[in-house]
Amino acid sequence: MTSAADKVLPYDEVSAAYDPVLGLEVHVELGTATKMFCGCSTVFGAEPNTQTCPVCLGLPGSLPVVNAMAIESAIRIGLALNCQIATWCRFARKNYFYPDMPKNFQTSQYDEPICFDGYLDVDVDTAEGRRTVRVEIERAHMEEDTGKTLHHGGATGRIHGADYSLVDYNRAGIPLIEIVTKPVPGAGKFAPEVARAYVTALRETLRSLEVSDLKMEQGSMRCDVNLSLRAAPEAPLGTRTETKNDNSLRSIERAVRYEMTRQGAVLSEGGSVLQETRHWHEDTGITTSGRVKSDADDYRYFPEPDLLPIAPSPEWVEQLRATLPESPAVVRARTQVAWGISDFDMLAVTSAGALELVTATVAAGADQAAARKWWLGELARVANERSVELADLAITPADVAEVESLVVSGTLNDTLARQVIEGVLAGEGTPSEVVAARGLAVVRDDAPLLAAIDEALASQPDVAEKIRGGKVAAAGAIVGAVMKATRGQADAARVRELILQRIPPPPDP
């Protein structure tokens, strides 16, 4: 199990010598109000074991009933991923024992997934420019989530060496969609970027459908990456590993990069890659071996006898298709033209997950450049600091547009605007309310400014001399002092003007 000994090759060597093949399995928790097979609430963060019932606890005698909304979401996801929708499919039982699974089988889909044979076109921006990769989707199927296990005792608090574990079944039975790609060849040295770009594009697509909250850090979107290396694109596929616990976009990219260098080292020494599950460690930046699952080859799937087949009618599917939003790629292209910005600037918006926010801010009246500046600047900085998504910040696009309009009208300068945003984020109200409550408007009256200027000049007598001597730049020190004295509420340009009226510099020679 120890991984300290895993050798790695330099990335450039690996990507020159081997052709990587990716495969991605993404689990998405659907944002339904209730679980897949019972009426228990799915709200995140409830007290342990308070969102369970006989069905999701797997109590003897209980029976599942399918949540119609979960089926609709699954079909909409399939349609958005250009999949075929099954005309007839079933749930199956996947049998294996594990304490987080109340029935010791998972109700899933096996050889009859509800969606299959789709694709997603993914824009990948690399050092060599943008390329579009078509990632083929093998299937998207429905299943139920497991409970959550805490490991107690032992030295590390991790599963190995734990004395015992505690299980909370609130999450058990929450509907999941598992989206599985076909093997993705041809990514070459950009495999890590392709993996990340696929998950980014998938998330964007799913977000537009409003079927899940897609929070990787809370586990409502989870990604496993399959990776194998082969000597050349014509060679048969190599042995793959499946890396779990890639719970951010960045870690997906890093995990792929690491696995390539690790597998490359094994192969270059004439060894063979072990087919296994590996775990990504964000802190150390490596993967370690999980178990080689002993039961994995024999899940004894069979059709779930407590549920009936699902046969979506063509009318139903078409009705759901009509509810699909425009595809994010189309929206992106159209928006980029409308804003007249470069690929580079657009990528900055999309990779920050800010397209919808910026668009909404523009719709609320802000200029597109200003909207981008706020979301990608100050707000991105705060989100990063707090390790949350932009969309999770307690500020709306309308708020941002209002801040910008106050700047445009001259009520706020940049410094004050940042303070207003801080107030909104702290829950102090709308931007106007924060301006009023904190008394943040720019000072328009010259009298208090002149008083502050006189005070500053008195305390720094040499400055006046310098200005009179022609060193106009020295006025900066007084401007700074005045800004400080007015807690940033002065208009710096006006202050400068007033200083130079007070102490006229010598006329230009």
Place this chain on the structure above:
Amino acid sequence: MAEPAPISISRDEVAHLAHLARIDLDDDALEHYAEQLGVILGAVAEVAQVAAADVPATSHPLPMLNVFRDDVVSPCLSAEQALSGAPAVEDHRFRVPRILDVE
């Protein structure tokens, strides 16, 4: 099920099945079940000869489809009720022995 020939099932095969089914069986029990399973399988093996390839499978006695539930929250059990039958409880969670494998 007349005069069937037993199918040979080895002790090791039964041991593998017992492991998959998480039932600890001792050697005597493995021998005993291996013998009985062989007899039973011999008796039921005739199903393989009856149905032609073109006969569809029936997994469910009634031809019903598309039975769904509206996405409406219904009351849950209390944590106390949920945990009422548990052999061991800690912090409102089910306490289970140490887990060796990572799923």
Place this chain on the structure above:
Amino acid sequence: MSEDLTRWDAATTASAVAAGKVSAVEVTLAHLDRIASVDDRVHAFLHVDTGGALAAAGAVDKARADGERLGPLAGVPLALKDIVATEGVPTTCGSRILEGWRPPYDATITTRLKDGGVVILGKTNMDEFAMGSSTEHSAFGPTHNPWDLDRIPGGSGGGSAAALAAFEAPLAIGTDTGGSIRQPAAVTGTVGVKPTYGGVSRYGIVALASSLDQVGPCARTVLDAALLHTVIGGHDPRDSTSIASPLPDLVGAARRADVRGMRIAVVRELGGEGYQAGVRQRFDEAVEAFATLGAEIVEVSCPHFPYALAAYYLILPSECSSNLARFDGMRYGLRVAGDDDPSVEQVMGRTRAAGFGAEATRRIILGTYALSAGYYDAYYGQAQKVRTLIQRDFAAAFEQADVLISPTAPTTAFKLGEKLDDPLAMYLNDVATIPCNLAGNPGMSLPVGLAPEDGLPVGLQIMAPAMADDRLYNVGAALEAVLLDRWGGPLLEEVPSL
């Protein structure tokens, strides 16, 4: 009342309670007394809920006193098979692995019984998780047949059937996966019905084989069974496999009892060789009785029925190996750990080894095998195809007849211990009842007399098309009436006093 209330049928008791001739509490006490005096020998009950029963009876009496309208079986005691979840009342399925478990919820039928004022006396003995035909596979000791205490009461629902035959209850609930209602009814001289699959909710019934299991009524008369079926049946949104359309008029059919002009078919493959002579004799007499009642008797062939047993013993273990996986000592029931700091996997293995009996273990292993990669197509997959062939046989037969009939079981009650470690011999008891479970259509067993050679009850099985359960009650009641005339009273009057 000087009369013995335990001898009354349910319909009589219900109208007496409704009319105020007797109180529900009196009726309940009479049955609790009867249980106290005979159940040490019969062992029909695993748990008697004296407090709950008297409280329920008291509530019925109060409702009547308040002028509320009572359900058709209000105040009638009932014995509930211990596979049905009852909130706060032990539910063991005859297994050590669930010993002491008190469910935090009621099965749908438990709720319907309670709402209907039916008085649940307690929980009855059964083969562990309903696997068996003798009730000897109960972890808590066998039930004895009131006709001969050295004999089995059938299974898996031997406790429910024995409770009826021993006059411990006029009504009982059974579950029937391959004959567990009908075969015990046959060997105890009582009436048992396996409804159409989906006709009665399975929610809260601990699953054995989900695609075969069906809950049903057990009683001493056909009419009582119809009344009970009506109380528990009908659509339940908690069971996806529950039929949405309303039940046919079962009570009306039982009261009609008229087979004139109907075509009743004897199934050629269910009879003859392997069937006890006295069973065949009483069956043949019943066929003649149908003819005298004005039915047309025909013979049909169901060529795939001989393969039903083999298909059944693949499908059932497969589904049961998965359904019973949840009993692992983590969330409820037995946990066997040990002081060697075992892992979760070891504790599961030890718990299940200690908690399951031999028959459960055998079927779990068999099912694990049949579902395994490489064997699935040859076993489970093929068995599902045979299921299709059995359905086709039924469809063809019902083109020629309104109902099919056969002996319910090949023999009368055998001796305790006789077939205990011979699974194949035990499985043969279900040869005539299994086709209905595979196809999903309903079946009834009712008594047709005692076999001359051993003086033990013989059952006749009536099979109807899916959702035509009313035909069972019509045809069964017609035969019951003519036999009662012939016998000069109920067959159960012949049960030795205990």
